[in-house]
Amino acid sequence: MRAKRLLLGFFLSASFLLSCAPETENIDTVNEQAKAVMALDYRDFNRAASEMIQSMIQSGKLNKPDGGRYVMTTGRIVNDTMQRIDTDQLMAKIEQDLMNSGQVVMTSAVGGAGAPDQMVYDVRDLRDSEVGDEFDPDTLAAKKQLIAPELSITGKIFQRNLRYDKKRQQVEYYFQLKITDLTSGLRFWQEEVLIGKRGSNKSVAW
Amino acid sequence: MLAGLWSYKVLRACNDSKLQETQVMKTILNVLLIITAVVLSGCYESHDERINLNEEIRSDTLMSNILTRPVGAAFSALIGQGIEITHVVTGTNKAGFMVLQVDGYNRSTGVRRFEYKIEWLDDRGMVIDSAASTWLPVSAKGKSRFSFSSVAPSRDAVDFKINTRKAG
Numbered sequence: 001m002r003a004k005r006l007l008l009g010f011f012l013s014a015s016f017l018l019s020c021a022p023e024t025e026n027i028d029t030v031n032e033q034a035k036a037v038m039a040l041d042y043r044d045f046n047r048a049a050s051e052m053i054q055s056m057i058q059s060g061k062l063n064k065p066d067g068g069r070y071v072m073t074t075g076r077i078v079n080d081t082m083q084r085i086d087t088d089q090l091m092a093k094i095e096q097d098l099m100n101s102g103q104v105v106m107t108s109a110v111g112g113a114g115a116p117d118q119m120v121y122d123v124r125d126l127r128d129s130e131v132g133d134e135f136d137p138d139t140l141a142a143k144k145q146l147i148a149p150e151l152s153i154t155g156k157i158f159q160r161n162l163r164y165d166k167k168r169q170q171v172e173y174y175f176q177l178k179i180t181d182l183t184s185g186l187r188f189w190q191e192e193v194l195i196g197k198r199g200s201n202k203s204v205a206w
Numbered sequence: 207m208l209a210g211l212w213s214y215k216v217l218r219a220c221n222d223s224k225l226q227e228t229q230v231m232k233t234i235l236n237v238l239l240i241i242t243a244v245v246l247s248g249c250y251e252s253h254d255e256r257i258n259l260n261e262e263i264r265s266d267t268l269m270s271n272i273l274t275r276p277v278g279a280a281f282s283a284l285i286g287q288g289i290e291i292t293h294v295v296t297g298t299n300k301a302g303f304m305v306l307q308v309d310g311y312n313r314s315t316g317v318r319r320f321e322y323k324i325e326w327l328d329d330r331g332m333v334i335d336s337a338a339s340t341w342l343p344v345s346a347k348g349k350s351r352f353s354f355s356s357v358a359p360s361r362d363a364v365d366f367k368i369n370t371r372k373a374g
Contacts, residue, residue: 031341033374046340053338058357063301093337097359100336103301 038171038203039083040195048175048193049093055191056094061179062103062189069105072098072179073149076112080158081173087157090175094153109146112154120146151188152180163201170198258350279315287313289320289346296366304358306366312346319345319373324356326363334360343373 027034029042056062064070074095077087098104108117115121126132127140155177162170178190261270270278293309304326312318321341326334333339336359346352358366 031371033371035374043341046337047342050338050340050342053336053359054357057301057303057359058299058305058355060299060301097337100360101303102361 036197036199038169038197038199040081040085040173042089044173044195045089046093048195049090049097051193052094052175052177052191053097056098056179056189057101057103059189062098062101064103069103070151071107071147071149072104072151072153073107073110074112074116075152075154075180077154077177078156078158080156082159085157090157091153094177104151107147107149110149112152148182150182152182154178154180164198167201168198169201169203170196172196260347261349275315282313282315287315289313289318292351299357302361304363304366305355306357307353307355308368309351309353310346311351312348315348317345317347319343321371321373322354323369325367325369326358326360327365327367328360328362329364331365334358334363336360341371 032043062070074091077091079085079087095106099106106116109115109120123141127135132140155175157176158174160172160174162172164170173195175193175195176191179188180186181188261275266272268274289310289312291308291310295307295309297305299305306324308322321343323339323341325339326336328334338356338359342354344352344354356366
């Protein structure tokens with residue numbers, strides 16, 4: 001009898017504890033007001049991208065003198081933080097807004113980490129291959145059709161960890177981007193955005 | 207006015223003795239001098255409106271010093287003083303993009319942090335989707351002016367709306 005009571009008590013406790021586990025929920029990415037984390041999260045990337053875009057458009061450097069749009073490529077974006085960041089998380093938003101601004105068109109044929117879309121070259125390899133004859137030649141990309149980029153956007157994301165006091169640390173994330181004229185090698189525009197965080201020494205920034 | 211009323215009551219009560227009358231007149235004069243000093247000293251005027259000298263930097267006054275400042279801060283918190291928007295400037299830059307600057311004043315005595323989100327609208331009133339439309343932080347020092355600016359992500363933008371929220 002006593003054993004049965006103990007067993008019942010155990011199962012009741014277990015079910016109570018299990019039911020207290022936090023439920024899975026979707027993040028409200030539009031109006032999220034959850035507390036900050038020491039690592040970089042999507043809100044930090046949104047903020048950095050927004051400030052970079054604002055700076056680029058406000059600078060007026062992307063306004064082509066003779067009208068039209070600049071052809072731009074994304075060069076190397078170095079991640080020098082302790083986190084595994086896909087730099088596309090930052091650049092995708094920036095590229096999207098640059099193209100929507102009507103001042104820039106991005107190229108998928110040239111990039112810092114290889115062609116953003118390898119298919120550009122795959123179809124050319126197909127054209128030059130044995131099976132190329134199978135295709136209607138009017139539908140294959142001819143030679144000398146690719147447009148070379150005029151501008152390149154490159155940058156770096158790095159962090160600095162500082163000891164704030166006995167219990168807290170400070171982590172500073174620096175987002176640096178620059179636009180270079182590939183013809184002359186001159187730098188058109190440059191910006192740095194700082195996102196600083198301060199928290200417990202027990203928090204990890206990776 | 208209160209001093210005048212008080213002095214009138216004092217005069218009525220002391221109409222018997224000449225000595226008492228002299229003393230009363232002296233007291234009235236002293237009170238008027240103190241009131242004048244308070245009124246004149248409490249009115250800080252900046253030499254240049256473009257420069258905002260914070261209370262903690264400029265010289266103290268009778269109305270703003272180490273003793274009266276905490277009282278002022280408590281009163282400010284009690285009546286819930288906060289951010290006010292004083293001026294909005296819009297225009298178009300050389301590239302044809304709408305630009306916006308919002309000027310404000312923080313009426314509270316402490317730093318106020320808030321976030322704003324700008325949504326740009328085209329000529330039909332439709333929101334222009336942009337990665338730049340995200341919550342951005344602003345920090346305004348107490349009793350100080352602040353401003354933030356933005357540029358539209360597209361030449362189609364002709365209007366805007368701004369939402370604000372308390373910083374997380």
